[in-house]
Amino acid sequence: MATGIPRTKWQSAPHHIQPNGLNSGNTDVHLSYEGKKPELEILNTPPANLRQLWPSNAGHVTPNRLYYGDNLPILAALAQDGSVRGHVRVVYIDPPYATRSVFQSRNQTDAYMDLLEGAHYLEFLRERLILLRALLADDGSIYVHLDDNMVFLVKAVMDEVFGRANFRNWITRKKCNPKNYTRKTFGNVADYILFYTKTENYVWHRPVEPRTEARAAKEYQYVEPGTGRRYKKVPVHAPGVRNGETGKPWRGKNPPPGKHWQYPPRVLDEMDARGEIYWSPTGNPRRKIYFDQSQGVPVQDIWLEYRDAHNQNIEVSGYPTEKNPAMLQRIIEASSNPGDLVLDCFSGSGTTLNMASHTGRRWIGMDNSREAISATLRRFAKGLEPMGNFASKLESAEREEESEDTLSLFGPEETAKPSPAKTDRHHAITDFALIAQEPGADDLADAVGQWLEWKGESRIMQFREETVPYKTGKPQKLHRAKRRKQRR
Ligand SMILES: C[S@@+](CC[C@H](N)C(=O)[O-])C[C@H]1O[C@@H](n2cnc3c(N)ncnc32)[C@H](O)[C@@H]1O
Known part of the structure; x- marks a missing residue:
């Protein structure tokens, strides 16, 4: 067993100490790459120009916000918002993974591109991490979900941004069923979640799994x-x-x-x-x-039971790369208390936001994909749908083929966790504001129209005229935007 003893108990002569002592000087490790910006420049990113699209009543006060647009200037805007900066208890992000792929929803609509690579990718993520750190509460936590493409380099960046001492876990998640068609490598069924805290004093509710009868x-x-x-x-x-x-x-x-x-x-x-x-x-x-x-x-750092929704045939939003809601529930409950603020700035179909709402937390989500915002609004209004409702004939055939190739290696201890939303009756989520970055708010006209229809509100409203500028600027209090005459 590898249990160390205190250094003061070491009795032998130290035989490889450098002349000037072990670890003398600064031992920090820094990544160097082209295009790496000074931290101050990133913290001074110009804030986004924002417009509230729904509800049209700007006086409607809700802490929950869904932003449409590039998350960098939106995070910069929140960094100037006294109700958010330093108040976010838990951040979960599931950004693009540098896969050099483009993604479509199950209904074949373009969802998002994942084409940034190498240093460009790293700096894209580092900029967001630096702003996220500014938004975190002192006892807050951040979870960054990645695959084996970039996790190693992002770990080094997170050590720089959050401090090596604030690294808590490198969680390995089993993402899918084992496949038979692996080429000349071991099958890849894992992805990773890096867990850091802002300081050493952080909110923590240690998750435990009940013991099964057999195990007991x-x-x-x-x-x-x-x-x-x-x-x-x-x-x-x-x-x-x-x-x-x-x-x-x-x-x-x-x-x-x-x-x-x-x-x-x-x-x-x-x-x-x-x-x-x-x-x-x-x-x-x-x-x-x-x-x-x-x-x-006590839950350990290998998670076997949170395969992605479409790998479990449970209910899905139809958005590509959507994550397992039960996994988000575990993260949110471990690192926050009811009423706390949860933030996901790559929120996709809104899994994190849905589970924050489900567990009684406040939330902020962001995505720059129209399809992501539509999927989130659909999830909020109607809940998830059984997997089969999205599948085309071709997909069904592919799935049959795939299931023949799928090894059933799950023991009784690692049966998949169903989405909590599946067992509960769906409760529509309506207590939030939908805010868009300008220019670009018009792209959401159809999604907002559909949302209004689901809510039974009139679709006749003039999308432009009914929306209001939204400021998260300096002395701005939550949702105190003034209504101004719009210029087209
Ligand atoms: C892996 S998906 C997230 C899926 C999500 N966890 C879910 O459960 O549905 C990554 C998301 O990041 C979004 N994204 C990528 N770059 C962005 C940016 N600069 N600003 C905001 N969102 C971005 C994409 O549109 C995509 O929806």
């Missing part, structure tokens, strides 16, 4: 005579030598070499009196951990 019986093998309680035995000592009480003999027994007791003798006596210590026939103490007191298995 295997792990908690012993049954206590008399009570019938199921338990397991664990050591009552821990690594490292201590000179205090926990390093002294207890009941005449020293802790094993290189170890100390986990508790002072007084506490161990109390535990023993409660029957929580097991004594082996040779007189060695072990702690009893009872199944009925277990809160479940």
Whole structure:
């Protein structure tokens, strides 16, 4: 087991220390590439010119906002908004992955392009990360979802932006079913989520998974005579030598070499009196951990149960690369409290926004794809749809072929999590403002018209005349935009 001991306990002569000492000087690592801008220049990005498209009543106050446009100037606008800057508790982003691909929805509509590469890609993401850091609360967290194309370099960028000390996890997610048609490589079923916090004091609710009956019986093998309680035995000592009480003999027994007791003798006596210590026939103490007191298995950094929606045949929005809603629920609940502000500036079909709303959080979403905004409005109004509703005949044939090629390697422990929205009745999400970057607001006329129809509002409204400029500028309070006469 690779458990280190404190450096002060090292007794041998240090044999590869440099003449001027180990790690002397600055040990930070910096990436260098063409086009890397100074941080200050990025923080001074000119803010977007914005227009509120819905509701047309600018006085309508809601903290939830869906922005249409390039997220860089919109983030810059939010960085000037005192109600947002420093108040975002959790950011999840699922940006393009530098795949050199273009993506269409399941209904064949163009959704978005993912064509930036190398240094251009890295700087595109770094600019957004620097602004996102400014928006995060001091106890906030950020999760960045990527695949193996760029995750390594983005990790180095995030170490620079957020500080190496604020790196928490590199989560591996199983994204799809194993495939039989892998060429001369191992099959790729993983993508990754980098988890950082802004500081070392951050909101954290450790997620746990309930133990299955089978696992409980295997792990908690012993049954206590008399009570019938199921338990397991664990050591009552821990690594490292201590000179205090926990390093002294207890009941005449020293802790094993290189170890100390986990508790002072007084506490161990109390535990023993409660029957929580097991004594082996040779007189060695072990702690009893009872199944009925277990809160479940703490979640680790490999996530097997959140395959993408279309890989589970669960309900989907039809937007390409949409993520599993249950995975977003886990992230949001682990790193925020009800009422907190959640932000996703590559929000696609609105998975994060939907789950923020579902878990009682406030939210801000952004996307520069018209199809993404339409998919989000459709999801808000009507919920998700069964997978088959989107599939063309060709796709069905492809899927049949694919399923023949799909190995079923899922054990009972890693069965997929259905979307929480699937089991619950859909509740339309209407408490938000739709805001667009100018120029470009007109592109959304059809999507807004459709939304109004779903809401039973008149579609006759003059799209332009009914919308109002939206300012997130300096002393601006939430949604206090003035109504001005529009010029076409
Ligand atoms: C991988 S998809 C996100 C999918 C999303 N997680 C979901 O569950 O539906 C990436 C999204 O980033 C958006 N995007 C790319 N560049 C952008 C930019 N500069 N500003 C705003 N959105 C952008 C794309 O339109 C696309 O919808």
